Amino acid sequence: MSTAIVIGSGLAGLTAALRLDEAGFDTTIVTMGLGGLQLSQGTIDVLGYAPERVDNPLEAAGTRQDPHPYAVTGTAALAEGIDWIQRTLPDLLHGDGEHNVALPSVVGAMRPTALYQPSMASGILRDGLDLSIVGIRQYKDFYPELIAGNLERQMTPDGGRVSARACWIDFEVRDGECDSSAVTFARALDRDEGVRRLAWALAKIPGAGPIGLPAVLGLKTPNVHERLRELVGREVFEIPGLPPSIPGMRLNEALRALCTRRRIRLVQGAKVIGFDAADSRVSSIRTHAAGRDVDYPADVIIYAGGGFESGALEVTSHGRVRESIFGLPLITPDGALVHGDYWGEEQPLFSVGVRTGSDMRACTEDGHVVYENLCVAGSLLAGSSRWDEKSGEGIALASAVAAVATASSMKEDQ
Ligand SMILES: Cc1cc2nc3c(=O)[nH]c(=O)nc-3n(C[C@H](O)[C@H](O)[C@H](O)COP(=O)(O)OP(=O)(O)OC[C@H]3O[C@@H](n4cnc5c(N)ncnc54)[C@H](O)[C@@H]3O)c2cc1C
Structure with missing residues (x-):
């Protein structure tokens, strides 16, 4: 049986883990802490503003331009992600991907x-x-x-x-x-x-x-x-109001309970601090927990570590952004990453993220895949201001679907 490791337990990580399990992988989630779900409103925002208020989020997602994650994953992966989470949690999530509703904040x-x-x-x-x-x-x-x-x-x-x-x-x-x-x-x-x-x-x-x-x-x-x-x-x-968010906790609990029922291993409190690689493949990741290092070998890795808020992206003392585990290539806008107009345009810093191809494998500007068996999902991806355009959960679902599709095709090739 092929083994898969998912790094991170936010919506992207939990979705990837459950879908890897459905695809027949022996799956382990390795996570430093809880993801952002219990801070969230407990809804699935697909695309709320583009930049005007969006009525049909699936349709509007199809108009996003590269490097926006929806242009990378394509809308079929997004539609499948929305469908999947509704099939998975039918009593908890109503609505559909083709209509936004307006809820009071x-x-x-x-x-x-x-x-x-x-x-x-x-x-x-x-x-x-x-x-x-x-x-x-x-x-x-x-x-x-x-x-x-x-x-x-x-x-x-x-x-x-x-x-x-x-x-x-x-x-x-x-x-x-x-x-x-x-x-x-x-x-x-x-x-x-x-x-x-x-x-x-x-x-x-x-x-x-x-x-x-x-x-x-x-x-x-x-x-x-x-x-x-x-x-x-x-x-x-x-x-829904300020964290802790009860609707967000319900969503998180429901997905975690499903992982437990499916016997997906969950290694909590384990920060991934390094990895071993050979021949452009990551052979294992290394965590530091309880005062010691532990290696987890894997055939496939899906990295859903979040963005700046979870430490997966960091700004160095020289003002450069880096991805903190694998040093993956990033898309970084030209010019200053932060401007002084607090109420003005979105800060360019927030669109910085990992560059991938449509198979969600991290790649360089000229399309060279960095590690054959490493896919990226969720907030780590470049090209969107998720809280501003209200797209974070949709991006997490679409990219997890696309990453697991790549993992499955690698398994078939083996
Ligand atoms: C303040 C704020 C407001 C937001 N508002 C909205 C909104 O209104 N609408 C919307 O659609 N989206 C919003 N978002 C974005 C949304 O929360 C995320 O895009 C979405 O939840 C997907 O998250 P994720 O799974 O990619 O990452 P996260 O939920 O951040 O999870 C990352 C996971 O990776 C783990 N991790 C990180 N580094 C390591 C490591 N080295 N080793 C092991 N584990 C690691 C973390 O512990 C965590 O479990 C907001 C985000 C923020 C920060």
């Missing part, structure tokens, strides 16, 4: 995304919606006046308006605690007693339209929003 912006959790669905913004945005006095960082006020100021994507009133409730989940975290609330709402107490508080909210709450509606129990609808007699939806 925690500051009252109308955020475009392609796939969303069912607990967010009744908050999809459209003309005529009458919303009650409800803050919980014991939960910080959620201000219904800010959200409701900003939502009323904007036009919905269908050219209409919503009305939104701000309300507050008391909902204490631990005796005497006045600033419980999202996780504490979510755990309390994993129990029916907690859901009933919240329903009782929500019954006093004026209006008849959907109620928007901070995204704390249960970590392990699916469909708390449906139970609240039964008890309150109104639609209830979640608005």
Whole structure:
């Protein structure tokens, strides 16, 4: 059986590992820490802005120019990635790759995304919606006046308006605690007693339209929003906020649980610090954990180490960017990487990343493949500002699909 190592356990790494397993590889994930999923909104952003608001993300992804990752992977890999994650987590992700919906953000912006959790669905913004945005006095960082006020100021994507009133409730989940975290609330709402107490508080909210709450509606129990609808007699939806993000944690937990069920090995707390290579192939990677170095041999490696935020890309003291494990070739824009206009154009630094061909193998400018059995996926790739254009999860899925396709073809060649 061919062995595969995935470096990193963000969305790109977990997707690559699960698809490698489906393709018949003996798969191990080696990861320094958790990926960015639990910081995320728990949605799948495919392409939100290009630079105007995008209605059909799959179609708009097809218009991206080289070196954007979508121009490298092609839209077939993206479509398969979206389809795959919906097949894999059918109860957790609704929507489709050909329509963006607009969801309220925690500051009252109308955020475009392609796939969303069912607990967010009744908050999809459209003309005529009458919303009650409800803050919980014991939960910080959620201000219904800010959200409701900003939502009323904007036009919905269908050219209409919503009305939104701000309300507050008391909902204490631990005796005497006045600033419980999202996780504490979510755990309390994993129990029916907690859901009933919240329903009782929500019954006093004026209006008849959907109620928007901070995204704390249960970590392990699916469909708390449906139970609240039964008890309150109104639609209830979640608005994701600051980390730790409960919807992001749900997505992460669901993918990790699947890795465990499929017996994919997960080596955590293991930083990859080096590797051995011969004849343009990486034969093993080296981790440093628990005070010693450990080598992991592999036939194929998929490197999904993230970008600057996870340390996979670093800026040296001479102001140059380098990829931190293999020293892979990067695409770096000409000129200054950081400019002084904070509110102006996107900083060029953020588009720096690894150069690959459509097979996701890192290559030089003239197309020379650096290591035959090393593919790259996710935020490490050059050519996009993922948080700005809202494309990070789509890029993670598309590139993981394309990288595993290359790994599978290498296996067949052996
Ligand atoms: C502040 C911020 C906001 C964002 N907002 C959005 C948004 O609104 N919409 C959107 O679509 N995208 C957004 N993104 C991008 C999005 O989070 C990622 O593109 C997406 O989650 C895919 O991540 P990934 O799997 O490639 O990497 P990550 O989730 O970063 O995971 C990288 C993994 O690699 C591991 N790793 C790194 N180096 C090593 C090493 N040497 N050894 C072992 N393991 C290692 C890390 O521990 C981690 O597990 C945002 C990103 C940031 C930083």
